[in-house]
Amino acid sequence: MVRTYREYFNRNFTKDKYVQFLRVLGEDYPPITIRFAETPVFIPEDLKNQLIEAGEEIIKLIKQPDFKALTDNAIPKEWIVPNENDHPHFLAFDFAICKDEEGRLVPRLIEMQGFPSLFGFQAHLADVYKETFELDELADFSPFFHGIDQQSYIALLKKVILGPFAPEEVALMDIDALNQKTAIDFFVTAKHLGIRILSLTDIFKEGNQLFYIEQGKKIRLRRIYNRLIFDEVSTQQELFKLSFDPRDELDIEWITHPNWFYRISKFTMPFLKNEFVPETRFLNTIEVIPSDLENYVLKPLFSFAGMGVIIEVSKADIDAITDPENWILQRKVNYEPVVQSPDGLVKAELRLLYIWPDGEEPQLCINLARLSRGKMIGVRYNADFDWVGGTVGLMAQ
Template sequence: MIEHYRNHFNSNFTSKKYDTLLENLTSGYPPISFRVAETPLFIPQDLKMQLIAAGEDIIRLIKQPDFKTITQKAIPPEWEVPNENDQPHFLTFDFGICKNEEGRLVPKLIEMQGFPSLYGFQSHLAEHYRKAYELDNLAQWSPYFNGLDKETYIQLLKKVIVGRHQPHEVALMDIDAPQQKTAIDFFITAGLLGIKILSLTDIFKEGTQLFYIENGEKIRLKRIYNRLIFDEVTSREDIFKLGFDPREQTDIEWITHPNWFYRISKYTMPFLKSEFVPQTRFLNEIKVIPDDLENYVLKPLFSFAGLGVVIDVSPDDIRQITDPEHWVLQRKVQYEPVVKALDGNVKAEIRLMYVWPDGEEPQLCINLARLSRGKMIGVRYNKDFDWVGGTVGLMET
């Protein structure tokens, strides 16, 4: 998006450099099961400042004293976990990159979560983009915000995820962690912080305490860096019998507590009033269906990775919904194809990634970006395309 850097990158791009990038990314790690884009984004200063302002608008709502009250209905009763803390430790906000009437690039909020993202992998990815394409010969580039560099960023992650505990007392947990699509992020994070990677079934409960076995020794678990999304186990609740049930009373510290995944989500968007947030309303609160439904998208509250989203909405789509309180109608965001590929332009989305240490303020620290040629950003909508997939935004330092 910074034209002279984009032109230089494209004119010097080769498939060999891209293949080298992919090879080096996975050296010593599991294969990457999602597509990595051929290019990073070059984020201009004006867009960077707007992204920061957009994130601050959202955080003001989250910090309101009544935020827990207005989002209590966001948590499905069957998935509520006890001992919720006062704040999420991670925030991620996804913005589509658009153009306004004056031709200025502007971010528009698409999705938000009080849940971790690829905090380890994005740092790793930025480093390898810079090396594979020799980008630091052009300028000094960084994926970090707020003056962070790799060292201080890792220190911040360790402060939040490990805290006062020993690394072996902390585990990154998912339903079947080594087999997840984001497993490379798990292994990078574990390598940086020294923590364990455990599947749900590796953990067992005695009284209210949690343990795992390593080399025949029972080790008490004191903190879980949670990567388990309950939506993924809705039809597999029997798995809790093989491990432990997070909904039971346990003496464990959650980083971040599972309830925040629901509180900070599509459910939150109708409460946001910002130039960076498209109009979003709970479906059950809409008395008259808009005449211009082609300008709206219909989204289920409890889904992830774009599942269930209706892009081309019809009145019948709305009438057939039996639980309108679990849906939102959102004004469409018109992505602008702002990234020049070798054969045309592609759309971009940027995820701002925050870390929120206990007793401190949320800190914007790194970003994730995705490129798309399809109707939506996700992998399933971009099969068989190139110059699409996961990437990172780089900013001049």
């Protein structure tokens, strides 16, 4: 998206460099199962400033005194977890990169979550792009915002995830942690913080306290850096009997508390009214179905990774829905193919990643980018393409 940088990168790109990039990316880690794109995204200054402004508009809503009351219905009753804190520790906002009527690149909100993303991995990814493709010869690039650097970023992660506890008292938890597609992020995070990576069934309860076993020793957990999405475990709740049920009263601190996954989600989007957010309405509030449904997308509130989304919406699709309160109708955004690959333009999405320490303000720290040639952003829609997949946005300092 910055022509001089893009031309330099493409002119010097080779498949051998990409193979080397993948090798260096996975050195000292288990095999990576995510597809990473052949290129980073070069974010121009104007787009960066718009992204910052768009994120600030969302945070204004989240910080409203009535935000919890506004989003109480966001949490499925069967998944309410007690002892919720005042705010999420992590935020992620996804923006499609589009063009306005004047041809200016503009961000449009697609998704949002009060849940961790690849916070540990993205800094590593940026470093490997810069090293492998020798980008430091071109400019001083960074994936960070607001003057943050690698050292201060890792220090902030430690502050928020570890808090006052020893690393062995904190665990990153997922349903089957070591076999998740995003496990590379888990390993990078553990390397920086010294915390344990535990699957749900590695943890057991005694009274209201949680423990795990390491080298024959029982160790008490004080904090869980939660990466478990309840949608994934909803049909496997017998696992709770082998471990613990997060909905019990527990003497544990959540980073981030599970309720925030629902509060800050597609459910929040109808409450946002600004230029960066496409028109979004709860389906049950729509009295007259739009006549131009081809310009809308239908999304279930309680799903992730694009599951259940209906791109080509018909009135029959809407009529078939029995729980309209759990769906949103959102005006489509037109991703503008803006990243030049060797054989055409590719669409891009940028995710802003915030860290929110207790007692402080949320801080925009780093970003995640994804490239796509398919109808949607995501692996299942881009399986047969190159120059697609996970990447990072780099900004010249």
